[in-house]
Amino acid sequence: MTPRVVDALGTFCPVPVEMLARTVARLAPGDRVDLLADDPLVRVDVPAWCHTHGHAVDVAPDPAGGWLLAVRVGAGG
Numbered sequence: 001m002t003p004r005v006v007d008a009l010g011t012f013c014p015v016p017v018e019m020l021a022r023t024v025a026r027l028a029p030g031d032r033v034d035l036l037a038d039d040p041l042v043r044v045d046v047p048a049w050c051h052t053h054g055h056a057v058d059v060a061p062d063p064a065g066g067w068l069l070a071v072r073v074g075a076g077g
Contacts, residue, residue: 003031003032003033003034003070004023004027004031004032004033004034005033005034005036006019006020006023006033006034006035006036007036008020008035008036008037008039008042009036009037009038009066010038011037011039012039012041013039013041013042013045014045016035016037016039016042016045016046017042017045017046017049019035020033020035020046020049020069020071021049024053024055024071024073027073028073029073029074029075030072030073031072031073032070032071032072032073033070033071033073034068034069034070034071035067035068035069035070035071036062036066036067036068037066037067037069038065038066038067042059042067042069043059043067046059046069046071047059050071053074053076054074054075054076055071055072055073055074055076056071056072056074057069057070057071057072058070
């Protein structure tokens with residue numbers, strides 16, 4: 001399955017996490033969401049949110065600038 005992409009570029013905390021949460025709520029365990037964001041706090045906020053809600057996340061710099069956070073939806077929904 002192709003991951004969904006959430007473009008949060010140009011937004012700041014807490015907006016990227018809120019956008020991610022709305023998308024994840026519509027997905028099933030095992031689905032993937034790619035979050036694009038340039039707020040440096042997403043490197044801390046998104047992994048913390050994922051840990052709290054039972055999701056896995058990989059964080060990598062986005063070649064276009066900002067960050068690409070690949071979130072795998074867990075059973076925690």
